[in-house]
Amino acid sequence: MAGGWRHDEQRVLARMRYWREPVLAQPPSPQYLGFSPDCGGFNNVRMAFEFAVIAAFITRRSLVLPPAQPWYLIDFGPFSVMRPDPSAAPRSSHFAHFFNLSSLASHVPVLSAARLLSTRAEALGLAAHELLPQLAAPPAPLHLRLPASLTFRSARAACRGEGRRLCSYDELCPPRAGSRTPAAWRTEGRLQGDHWAPVRDGEGRRLHDWVEVGDSAGRQCVRHSAYGLPPPWEASNETRLKGHVFCCAARGAPAARDEGAPPADGPLAAYGEAAVEAAVEAKGAAWWQRQLAAAATPLPWSPLSRRAATPPPRRRAAPPATACRRRRYVAWPSVRHVEAAAARDASLRRAVAARQGVEYSGALVHAPLLDLPSCRRDRSDAYRYLGQMAHAVVAAPPSRVGADVRQVLRDGVRYVDAVWQVATRVVAYLGAFGYSALHVRRNDLQYKHVFVAANQTLSNVAPLLREGEVLYLATDESDPTFFDVWRRRHPQIYRWADLFGEATGGLLRGVAVDRKLIGCIEQAICAMGRRFIGTQHSTFSGYITRLRGFIGAPDTLIYHHNRPWSASHARNEQMQPAHDGRNYMDEDPVMWTSTRGKDS
Numbered sequence: 001m002a003g004g005w006r007h008d009e010q011r012v013l014a015r016m017r018y019w020r021e022p023v024l025a026q027p028p029s030p031q032y033l034g035f036s037p038d039c040g041g042f043n044n045v046r047m048a049f050e051f052a053v054i055a056a057f058i059t060r061r062s063l064v065l066p067p068a069q070p071w072y073l074i075d076f077g078p079f080s081v082m083r084p085d086p087s088a089a090p091r092s093s094h095f096a097h098f099f100n101l102s103s104l105a106s107h108v109p110v111l112s113a114a115r116l117l118s119t120r121a122e123a124l125g126l127a128a129h130e131l132l133p134q135l136a137a138p139p140a141p142l143h144l145r146l147p148a149s150l151t152f153r154s155a156r157a158a159c160r161g162e163g164r165r166l167c168s169y170d171e172l173c174p175p176r177a178g179s180r181t182p183a184a185w186r187t188e189g190r191l192q193g194d195h196w197a198p199v200r201d202g203e204g205r206r207l208h209d210w211v212e213v214g215d216s217a218g219r220q221c222v223r224h225s226a227y228g229l230p231p232p233w234e235a236s237n238e239t240r241l242k243g244h245v246f247c248c249a250a251r252g253a254p255a256a257r258d259e260g261a262p263p264a265d266g267p268l269a270a271y272g273e274a275a276v277e278a279a280v281e282a283k284g285a286a287w288w289q290r291q292l293a294a295a296a297t298p299l300p301w302s303p304l305s306r307r308a309a310t311p312p313p314r315r316r317a318a319p320p321a322t323a324c325r326r327r328r329y330v331a332w333p334s335v336r337h338v339e340a341a342a343a344r345d346a347s348l349r350r351a352v353a354a355r356q357g358v359e360y361s362g363a364l365v366h367a368p369l370l371d372l373p374s375c376r377r378d379r380s381d382a383y384r385y386l387g388q389m390a391h392a393v394v395a396a397p398p399s400r401v402g403a404d405v406r407q408v409l410r411d412g413v414r415y416v417d418a419v420w421q422v423a424t425r426v427v428a429y430l431g432a433f434g435y436s437a438l439h440v441r442r443n444d445l446q447y448k449h450v451f452v453a454a455n456q457t458l459s460n461v462a463p464l465l466r467e468g469e470v471l472y473l474a475t476d477e478s479d480p481t482f483f484d485v486w487r488r489r490h491p492q493i494y495r496w497a498d499l500f501g502e503a504t505g506g507l508l509r510g511v512a513v514d515r516k517l518i519g520c521i522e523q524a525i526c527a528m529g530r531r532f533i534g535t536q537h538s539t540f541s542g543y544i545t546r547l548r549g550f551i552g553a554p555d556t557l558i559y560h561h562n563r564p565w566s567a568s569h570a571r572n573e574q575m576q577p578a579h580d581g582r583n584y585m586d587e588d589p590v591m592w593t594s595t596r597g598k599d600s
Contacts, residue, residue, distance in 0.1 A: 006432040013424040015432060016528060018550040019411045020598045022106030029109055032116060032124070032369045033061040033299070034292045036285070038385065039375035041073045042098075042519060043539035047584070048385035049095060050413055052372055053108055054392050054405050055299060058332065059360055061370065062109040064116050065101075067277060068094040069285035074516055080442075080476045081496075082518050092281065097516060100416050107412035113288055114277035118268045124369050125295040129175050129267045130287070134279035138174075138270035140187045141167050141246040150243065155198050159247035166200045167248040170267045172211055173221035180221035182213045184246065190215050196224070197244040213244060289373075296371035301358050303328050303387030304584070327387070327582055331357040332395040332402070341396035350580045351391045386539075390588040391581040403594050410550055410595045415520050422513055423524035426472075426499060429507055430525075433554055435470035437529035439522075439541045440561055442477040452562045455485050461533050463567040464559060465490070472529060474522040496522060527551055536560040537585050549592030558586050 005011040033056045038048035056063040070076050075084065075091035084091055095101070104110055121128035144158055159166045173180040185191070195214035212219045248270055268276050280288060304327060331338040335357035342348040364370065373383050389409060395402040440457065452460075465471070470492045473483065486493060496518060499508040513521070519540065526532050527547035532555075534541025541560075549556045557572055559565055566572055579588040 006434055007428050009424050009428045012428045012432050012528075013420060016420055016424060016427070016524065016551060018547075018552075018597060019103065019414050020596075022103050022411075025102075025105040026107065026109040028111065029060055029062045030368070031059070031061045032064050032111075032120070033059065033372070034064040034066070034113075034116075034296055034369065035372035035385075036066055036289050036292070036374040036376075037069065037071060037095075039072060040384075040386075041539075042071065043543055044384075044386060045071060046098075046413075046543070047387070047389065047539060048372075048374055049099070050389050050409055051301075051303065051385040051387065051392060053104065053408065053413055054330075054389070055301065055370075055372065056108045057405060057408050058330070058393060058401060059364075059370070062111055063104075065095055065110060065112050067113050067280040067285065067288055068092040069281075080478055082515050084515065093516065097514075098416060098520060100414055103414055104412045107408045112273065112277060113280055114273050117280065118271070118273060118276055121268065126291050127294075131276065131279040131283060132174070132176065132267060134282045135268075135271050135275055137186075138171075138183075139249055140183055141172060141248050143184050143188065144245040144247060146243040146245050150198065150245070152198065155245045156200075158245055162247050164247035164250050166198065167246045168269050169199045169209070169211060169223065171248045171270045172197065172199055172213065172246050174270070175267050182220055184213060195242055195244055197246050213246075289376075292369075292371040293373065293376075296369040297364065297367035298373050299364065299370045301328060301330055301372070302383045302385060303392060304384045327355045328358050329355045329387075329391060329581055330393045331359045332393055332399055334359045334361065337396035338394050342394075345397075348394065348396075351394050353580055353582070355581050357394075386584055388579075388581050388584045388588055390591040394581070406591055407595045409591070415524070416517075418514065419517055419520045419524055422508065422511065422517075423521045423528075425507065425511070426521075426525050427528040429504060430470060430472060430494070432528050433530045435472055435529050436465055436531040436533070437472040437474065437526035437544075438532070438561060439526060439534045439538065439544065440473065440475040440477065441535040441538050441540070442475060442482075454483050457561045458486050458489070460564045461559070461561055462489075464531055464533060464565050464572075468492075469530075470494070472525055474526055523547060527553065529553070531555050531559070533559040533561050536562055539585060542585055542587050546587040546591055549587070549589060550595075550597070552597070556589065556592075 005015070033052065035048070035052040035055075038044045052063060055061075069092050071093040073079065074082075074093050101110055116124070117126055117128045117131070120126075142159075142162060142164055144162070146154070146158055156166050171183065173182055182191070191214040193214050194216040195212070196210045197213045198210045210224050212222045212224075214220065271279075329352055331352075338348070338352065338357055342352050372385060374385055376383050390406060391402075393402050393405045438461070467489065469490060471486070471490050471494070473493055473495050475483075475495065477483070483493060494503065498504055500506060523540065523544050524547065526544045528551065530553075532541075532544055532548060532553070534544060545556065545558055555569075557569075558576055559572070563575075565575070577583060577586045579586070579590075
């Protein structure tokens with residue numbers, strides 16, 4: 001491209017769009033994987049989300065997105081920047097706020113917790129009935145009186161003729177406080193005598209039962225199958241049931257990613273997905289996590305966790321046991337295959353070094369619902385899904401699963417379009433690859449030794465910068481004068497606030513920017529710099545380096561502002577951090593060198 005493209009918004013956006021567009025959504029799987037957001041900051045949440053996507057992809061399961069809930073430093077916490085409006089409604093976040101779920105669904109089938117509760121609660125042992133107090137009463141079923149001799153097809157056709165569908169058992173007899181009463185009694189009063197009505201089965205394909213909707217002998221809501229008799233009601237058989245047919249409201253068309261999913265069934269079948277989602281959020285994230293803990297099989301794959309070290313054999317005076325890190329990788333197809341391959345391959349040995357292999361086998365393969373219990377503690381684990389995602393899965397040759405996983409992260413886990421659209425305006429103003437960018441973390445970071453004075457940072461990075469080069473500075477430093485010492489050499493320094501002020505002519509003034517997306521937008525801006533210099537031990541900085549690799553930035557080396565650098569590229573290459581499966585703060589270049597871009 002000629003140099004003029006660097007200030008053209010459309011061409012800059014085309015350059016930034018590193019991913020391949022989705023084509024078709026993945027069909028739903030009858031097995032599911034649930035997870036909870038990480039308890040750390042946003043980029044820890046992102047990393048744990050990536051691990052959940054990886055786990056769903058390699059196990060061929062539908063990924064269940066948790067309900068919206070408050071996220072640390074997004075909705076609550078010690079804010080230094082991006083402060084929320086204290087008068088705003090209760091705050092919560094959802095993965096759809098940040099990530100393009102259409103792209104994700106082209107690699108992994110996706111559904112909400114509400115959809116799972118509406119369709120598979122009974123089969124999976126989820127206590128969906130606990131949501132009923134939060135839900136308004138659904139419309140009463142439409143009661144049709146047809147000829148006494150019916151078939152399943154005629155009953156179903158009658159409901160379709162009314163723009164409805166045959167009710168399920170839970171819709172016809174909703175559970176309330178441990179008992180069931182026919183829903184029709186609310187509007188028609190008690191039906192005297194013996195009255196049976198057909199109900200559809202959980203898959204909505206055939207009828208396997210009918211239900212007593214009268215009060216004969218106190219048997220209301222008793223299923224015929226309770227008598228242990230074979231179901232006589234099939235597609236071609238007629239049964240004299242006095243002609244009662246109950247039709248429930250038709251469900252709206254499912255989202256594209258849910259095509260082929262079973263229709264709603266169970267106690268929530270009569271409620272819309274939006275209403276169920278609101279009810280789940282009202283119950284709270286802890287309620288949903290308890291549901292997963294009770295019904296799901298935990299997936300023991302946490303890449304980063306804690307355990308007590310085994311003390312050495314006692315001889316004279318053994319040192320006390322100390323806490324240590326245990327790190328894991330997912331071995332494909334098995335630990336045995338990967339260990340055998342690593343014995344012959346140095347790169348595989350580096351990937352698995354000092355890590356414990358885990359595999360997808362045994363009872364895990366057959367469990368209908370798995371769970372990644374993030375940030376829950378037991379005696380041996382803290383369940384933190386933070387790791388080097390490039391090596392979260394280590395595959396023994398000739399398998400390409402490891403490379404496939406990295407491709408899924410490249411194409412499927414990307415920020416929403418709004419991030420790239422706002423960032424494009426800023427990048428085009430600065431000139432793509434015509435400025436350098438820095439991320440200087442100064443507040444909420446546990447590694448305080450990386451905090452250095454502004455003049456020391458400038459001294460460290462000066463060999464990397466051109467004299468007078470335009471700089472974009474992403475920082476949570478609250479002192480507006482902290483970086484004034486830089487302006488003697490770099491008069492044009494821009495920070496987020498400058499994009500709305502006179503320094504840029506109000507570049508983003510009047511643009512509706514979601515406060516929660518500011519960090520993501522700044523990452524995209526930094527990714528388009530000629531060089532990027534980050535903060536050591538920051539996953540915010542680490543992800544910028546990955547984006548630069550995906551985009552194809554002119555320099556993808558890793559630089560930290562708290563150490564001195566050289567003007568020699570060769571020397572800086574020698575100073576790069578070691579890349580193995582344990583270091584997750586710095587992205588391994590294999591993440592972008594082993595994946596294909598949108599034009600390949």
